Amino acid sequence: TIDGDVKAQQGIRFNIFHLNQTYLGKDAQLNIGPKGFTGEKYGGSTYWDTEAYCIPFYMATKDQQVARNLLTYRYNHLQKAIENAEKLGFSGGAALYPMVTMNGEECHNEWEITFEEIHRNGAIAFAIYNYVRFTKDYQYIPEKGLEVLIGIARFWHQRANFSTKKSAYVILGVTGPNEYENNVNNNWYTNFIAQWCIRYAIDNIEKVKTDHGTDYTRVMHKAKLSNAEIDQWKEVADKMYFPYDKKYKVYLQQDGFLDKKLIPAENLDKSQRPINQHWSWDRILRSPYIKQADTLQGFYFFEDQFSYKELERHFDFYEPFTVHESSLSPCVHSILAAKLNRIEQAYTFYLRTSRLDLDDYNKEVHEGLHITSMAGTWMSIVEGFGGMRIKEGFLSFEPKIPEQWHGYSFKINFRNQILQVKVAKDKTSFSLEGERDLEILVNGKKHLISPMKSISV
Known part of the structure; x- marks a missing residue:
């Protein structure tokens, strides 16, 4: 509930209604299409959107089995992901999940997306991490998740190659989350999440x-995984290359990004927006314009690995070039702007994603x-303005409020x-509605809530 702002309230209610009617979570054979049941575009297929954006909502508002079923959907498609990788020349159980799918097979037909937007593998691994971190249902990993993580780690190990010039492992010919760049080398987000996937596996x-010796023996035997292969993974992760500019003190979206003519998006003629409806692809690909969070997607997923100053520097560098012409863009920027205490900017992004x-x-x-x-939209409120995170196993909040609102409220299903x-x-x-005391963090300080009691901070 949002008090004092009808447009903002209408937006979140409209969004939650459609999320609730689109997916019930009772059947692991089903997933969430980008259009749900509201249009035929994308044919009801599944994208990495589910893992990056939808799982946090269902995980925190429904019974944990709902989010578990979304993870199981990918586990059930693991063999198809291995076959998909084999078609592209990978071997030994390496898994590349499809960009677009209904049954585990790749349904997309644009090579620069199908073959190159491989960061989707990272979102699938991150969703496992995110789920376990929130629910404490670690049992999912020995049961199913570890096999997926092994297949994904194998893919990254094989997809990277050693550059003698850089004395590091590079990942060439990729498309990052910013689909206004294709066939680039060393997309920072892709390289970073590849390294993270290997280490997490x-x-x-x-x-x-x-802790789970029987499952370990079963999985290692099934995957035919040796310690020697794991050592090869470590080599790739430890020597991964990340493009960085010392002048701006930022990681570069990809090699050569600074060769572009860096004109801020605010200078674009409004009659030319959205640019994908007015410009040729030749012009788009040569421009610095960013369709959605790319480098900043990594800062959103892995914010605990970067300082406040690093986030601020990267946000100030990349957001001015971002045209937000993907529906997935405003929410991430809203969350990061709130983290940076730029509440008015976060509110503007919130209105855009919600409406x-x-x-x-x-x-x-x-x-x-x-x-x-x-x-x-839900994430923008709960993770953005509410500042909800999991920190050291505790549910943590850093609440903020836009000046346009009198107040707002939400409910979280946290470990039943x-x-x-x-x-x-x-x-x-x-x-708290429950049967056990719950210790939470509010602005870094611990507070204990007893069942059927309330506290104010």
Whole structure:
């Protein structure tokens, strides 16, 4: 609930309604199409949107089995992902999940997306991490998740190659989250999430070996995984190359990004927007314009690995070139702007993501609603203004409030207990429906909430 801002309230309610009617989570054979049931574009297929944007919503608002079924959907398609990688020349159980699918097979027909937008593998691994971190359902990893992580790590190991010139491993010929760049070398986000996937897989192999010996033996035998192969993975992760500019002190979106004519998006003629409806692809690919969060997607996923100053520097460098012509763009920028205490900017992005379809920002609502990005609207409130994170195993909040709102509230299903959060101008209240005490962090300080009680901070 948002008090005092009808447009903002209408936006989030409209979005949550469509999310709830699109996916119930009762059947692991089903997933979430970008248009849901509102239009035929994309044919009801599944994209990486599910793992990056939808799972946080369903994980925190429904029973944990709902999000688990979304993970199981990918586990059930693991063999298809291995076959997909084999078609591209990979071997030994390396898995490349499809960009677009209905049954595990690749349904996309544009080579620069199908073959090159390989960061999607990273989102699938990150979703496992995100789910386990939030629910504490570690059992999913020895049961199913570890096999997926191994297949993905094998893919990254084989996809990278050693550059003698750079004395590091590089990943060539890719498309990052910013689809206004194709066939680039060393997309920072892709390289970073590749390194992270390998290390996360190795960490979990060790944990399963220690704590789930029977599952470890089964998975290692099934995957035919040796310690020698794991050592090869470590080599790639430890020597991964990341493009960086010392002058701007930022990681570069990809090799050669600074060769572009760096004209801010605000200088574009409004009659030319969205550029994908007015410009040739030749012109788009030569421009510096960013369709959606790319480098900043990495700062969103892995914010705990970067300082406030690093986030600020990268946000200030990349956001001015971002045209937000993907429905998935405003929510990430809203969350990061809130993190940087730029509440008015976060609010502007929130309105855009929440009212994208209601106000037809991109002039394409006739093709259907943007269902998967609607989860980003919820994220903008809960993770953005509410500042919800998992920190050291605790549910953590850093509440902020736009000046246009009198207050707002939301509920979280956290490990089978319902926590209600009410944010006002002068305080934040928490109440708990459950059977166990819950310790949370609010602005870094611990607070204990008892069942059927409330506290104000």
